[in-house]
Amino acid sequence: MTRAFGVRSDSATWPLPTIAFLGGTGRMGVHLCAAWASAGYEVTMCSRAKEKAQAIVDSLLSGAGYQEKASSGSVGEICVPPCPAEGWKLKAGTNTDAAAADMIVLGTRFDAAWPLLEAIAPQIRGQGKLILDITNPHLAWTMGGSSGKKGAALLPKDGPQSSIEVHKAKLDDPTARWAAAYKTVYWSLILPTGPKNPARPGVEVFGDEAALPAVCELVAMHGWQPVVRGGCDVAADFEGGTMSVSRFLGNMKREMFQGEKLSVGW
Numbered sequence: 001m002t003r004a005f006g007v008r009s010d011s012a013t014w015p016l017p018t019i020a021f022l023g024g025t026g027r028m029g030v031h032l033c034a035a036w037a038s039a040g041y042e043v044t045m046c047s048r049a050k051e052k053a054q055a056i057v058d059s060l061l062s063g064a065g066y067q068e069k070a071s072s073g074s075v076g077e078i079c080v081p082p083c084p085a086e087g088w089k090l091k092a093g094t095n096t097d098a099a100a101a102d103m104i105v106l107g108t109r110f111d112a113a114w115p116l117l118e119a120i121a122p123q124i125r126g127q128g129k130l131i132l133d134i135t136n137p138h139l140a141w142t143m144g145g146s147s148g149k150k151g152a153a154l155l156p157k158d159g160p161q162s163s164i165e166v167h168k169a170k171l172d173d174p175t176a177r178w179a180a181a182y183k184t185v186y187w188s189l190i191l192p193t194g195p196k197n198p199a200r201p202g203v204e205v206f207g208d209e210a211a212l213p214a215v216c217e218l219v220a221m222h223g224w225q226p227v228v229r230g231g232c233d234v235a236a237d238f239e240g241g242t243m244s245v246s247r248f249l250g251n252m253k254r255e256m257f258q259g260e261k262l263s264v265g266w
């Protein structure tokens with residue numbers, strides 16, 4: 001059962017974390033920032049150029065939604081429909097402003113994420129941040145990424161084979177709690193009123209045990225259904241762009257016998 005939009009679970013007694021989205025002006029950033037703000041979170045849409053984020057925030061806060069045609073090399077447009085935004089706590093910021101948030105979202109393409117996190121690492125280390133990694137190192141092609149090849153992995157072969165493990169090792173902060181989610185959810189399905197296809201609301205979530213309650217709450221608060229897969233060690237099996245026969249059959253089996261309805265865009 002999905003929960004009513006913006007309603008907290010009975011067991012969630014902690015305050016909602018403030019959120020900063022690194023690379024927040026992209027497809028996932030705009031759609032998720034709008035959805036989370038609509039659900040009651042305080043969200044900062046971060047960008048290399050604050051004025052770029054400010055124009056998007058202004059449009060969203062005016063109730064006009066935000067639409068942007070796809071640039072060449074992209075796979076699709078940003079398309080948040082008009083939606084009343086009274087009371088939304090949404091603002092624009094730079095990527096360095098993200099250091100102040102409780103939850104920091106890595107939301108650029110994979111190869112741009114670490115430099116942004118590294119730049120704020122001195123401020124966030126030791127602060128017990130919650131870090132949500134939505135990057136997909138196997139999907140350079142969808143981002144106009146550096147290799148541009150369909151399915152090209154941006155991970156060194158001799159290291160961990162998931163973005164969350166790579167980023168977690170690089171930050172090397174024992175106080176940080178890491179989780180991943182939304183990896184296979186198409187941006188255009190994420191609306192400020194809930195999933196565009198409410199029949200398939202499942203979002204796979206995995207990460208540190210201490211991070212999971214807040215991230216599951218985040219997913220549920222905007223009308224989706226968290227589906228927990230395990231710790232960071234399972235990450236390599238659940239990155240976007242790594243669809244295999246066994247993963248496909250596993251999804252089918254869980255759908256038939258456990259009633260899962262995953263939103264799987266790829």
Ligand SMILES: NC(=O)c1ccc[n+]([C@@H]2O[C@H](COP(=O)([O-])OP(=O)(O)OC[C@H]3O[C@@H](n4cnc5c(N)ncnc54)[C@H](OP(=O)(O)O)[C@@H]3O)[C@@H](O)[C@H]2O)c1
Nearest residue numbers: 023025026027028047048108109110112135136183186187
């Ligand atoms: N698209 C999807 O449906 C989807 C679904 C699940 C997960 N993901 C993952 O989510 C991440 C973002 O995907 P997206 O489709 O939202 O990407 P996107 O539309 O290309 O947006 C990413 C944002 O990153 C920033 N950026 C671009 N190049 C950068 C650089 N060199 N350094 C710093 N910032 C840079 C840009 O913001 P500024 O110009 O404002 O700085 C841009 O708006 C990817 O890792 C992807 O695999 C995507």
